[in-house]
Amino acid sequence: MLLKAAEADLYPLVSVVIPVYNRARTLQACLTSLFAQTYPRERYEIIVVDDGSTDDTVEQARLSATAWNGTFRLLQKPNEGPASARNVGIRASEADVIAFTDSDCIAAPDWLEHLVSALMASDASGVGGPLINRPPQGWVEEYLHAAGFFRHRVRHGQVEYLLTANAAFRRTALLAMHGFSEREGAWCEDADLSFRLIQSGYRLLLAEQGIVTHYGVPESIRDLMKNLYRYGYGNVVLSPNWKNGRTPLIEFIRHGGAVVLSPVLALSHLRAAGIWRAISFWPLIVIEHISFIAGLLSALIHRISQRKQWHKAPSL
Numbered sequence: 001m002l003l004k005a006a007e008a009d010l011y012p013l014v015s016v017v018i019p020v021y022n023r024a025r026t027l028q029a030c031l032t033s034l035f036a037q038t039y040p041r042e043r044y045e046i047i048v049v050d051d052g053s054t055d056d057t058v059e060q061a062r063l064s065a066t067a068w069n070g071t072f073r074l075l076q077k078p079n080e081g082p083a084s085a086r087n088v089g090i091r092a093s094e095a096d097v098i099a100f101t102d103s104d105c106i107a108a109p110d111w112l113e114h115l116v117s118a119l120m121a122s123d124a125s126g127v128g129g130p131l132i133n134r135p136p137q138g139w140v141e142e143y144l145h146a147a148g149f150f151r152h153r154v155r156h157g158q159v160e161y162l163l164t165a166n167a168a169f170r171r172t173a174l175l176a177m178h179g180f181s182e183r184e185g186a187w188c189e190d191a192d193l194s195f196r197l198i199q200s201g202y203r204l205l206l207a208e209q210g211i212v213t214h215y216g217v218p219e220s221i222r223d224l225m226k227n228l229y230r231y232g233y234g235n236v237v238l239s240p241n242w243k244n245g246r247t248p249l250i251e252f253i254r255h256g257g258a259v260v261l262s263p264v265l266a267l268s269h270l271r272a273a274g275i276w277r278a279i280s281f282w283p284l285i286v287i288e289h290i291s292f293i294a295g296l297l298s299a300l301i302h303r304i305s306q307r308k309q310w311h312k313a314p315s316l
Contacts, residue, residue, distance in 0.1 A: 012096035014044040014116055014168070017089030019082040021051040023103040024060040026215060030103050031061070035068040039112040045071035047089045048103075052079030083180035083189040086164070090171070090179050099168035104216030107166075114210030115168040125173035125202040126194070128152040128162035129210035133217050140224055141217050143281045146272040150214055152206060153191075159204040160244075161194030166212035173202050181241070187234030195242045224284065225291040232295025236303065248296055255289040255296075262286050 016034055020027055027048075034046050046068075048061050058076065065072040077088055090098055097116055101107055111129060119127040131151055136142040144150065152167075153160040167190070177196050180189045194204060218224045232255075236248050258265060266282040273281070 011040050011043040012116060012120060013094075014039065014097045014099055014112060015047050015089065015093035015095040015171075016044060016099045016101065016112065017047045017049065017086055017093070018101060018103055019049050019051055019085030019089070020053065020057055020061070020103040021079065021082070021085075022053045022055045022057060024053070024055045024057040026104045027057060027060050028064045029106055029215075030101070031064040032067075033106045033108075033111075034101075035070065036109050037107070037112045038110050039116065041070045044112060045073065045093075045095070047073045047075065047092055049085040049089045050074065050076045051082065051085040052077065080182065081186075083182050083186060087179040087182065090174050093171060095171060097168050098171050098174060100164040100166075101212055102165045102214070102216065104214065105165050106213045106215065108211040108213075111166075111210045111212060112168075114207050115166075118205065118207035118210070119168055119170070122205055123203065124205040125197060126162055126167060126169040126204045127207050128159070128204070129166045129207045129212060131163060131166045132211060132213050134213060134215045138219055139280070140219060140221060140284065142273065142277065143269075143284045144217055144224075146269040146278070146281065150217070154206070159194075159206060160198075161191040162204055164190040165214050166210070173197060176200065181238055183237050186237050187230035188238070189234070192234075192238045192241060195244055195246075199243050221284070221287060225287060228288050228291035229295035229298075232292035232297075233299040234295075235292075236296055236299030248300060252293060252296060255292045258289040259286055259293075262289070 018030065031046070037044070050058050050061065058074065061074050073092065075088055075092060077085065086100065097119060099112060099115060115127050115129050133145050133150060136145045150163065150165070152162050177193060177200070181192050186192070197204065218227055235246065235251050239246055239248060262282055262285040265285050266278055269278040269281055
């Protein structure tokens with residue numbers, strides 16, 4: 001249940017952390033939605049972490065902030081990736097709760113209020129809200145929309161991992177996990193964080209309300225391939241931290257099986273897209289899973305190469 005405005009002092013302090021890199025075009029809309037939150041203004045701050053942008057993202061952030069009289073912080077750092085940027089935001093925060101969204105997202109006015117209320121009404125350490133994509137504008141986007149690709153994952157009735165486009169965590173839990181993994185080649189670091197939290201005994205949940213609309217959906221086959229390649233590569237880099245069976249071998253079998261079963265998987269989208277559009281998704285499903293496998297194999301080859309170089313290195 002949401003707290004009443006008269007009980008504003010009972011609302012926990014919240015930091016909203018947004019990592020950003022070369023997103024001047026979308027950042028203003030994101031920040032405008034965060035400035036309009038129903039959460040008591042004196043109880044939350046916005047922390048934008050610029051990850052070494054080379055466009056006018058920083059200028060856009062400063063300009064947008066002039067329209068708001070709440071607490072706003074702009075932190076700048078060299079380009080090291082979104083995980084590093086989020087960790088900078090975590091370290092800068094002294095709030096009870098740290099919420100995350102992305103610079104290509106727009107939050108509903110009641111986003112923060114619903115997420116924090118759901119979190120504080122439970123013993124969970126992390127919560128994810130509904131994440132929807134913008135209306136599809138092309139073949140690739142139609143497929144990702146029909147497949148519900150960008151979503152929090154639930155397995156056997158339990159939340160498996162949360163996407164940081166729409167999530168909030170207790171700061172103590174984030175600190176206990178030392179934040180997000182910054183290992184070279186790491187991708188899907190939000191899933192990695194969730195896996196490590198669950199393994200450590202923390203619980204995650206989903207909120208029924210508190211919508212974020214995601215606008216940064218891959219628009220081309222090239223973008224789709226790039227994203228899935230990174231996910232595959234990240235699996236090899238990060239899976240040694242996991243105890244949930246998502247090993248490179250298991251993922252290779254799973255995604256290879258998806259390639260074999262791609263005609264059946266395409267038809268599973270019949271209700272969402274219609275028969276002809278569903279059939280047209282067949283090659284995209286193949287491309288999706290082959291790209292993941294390519295990233296996975298590339299990371300394994302890189303790991304083997306590094307081990308050989310280490311063994312060949314002269315001893316001191």
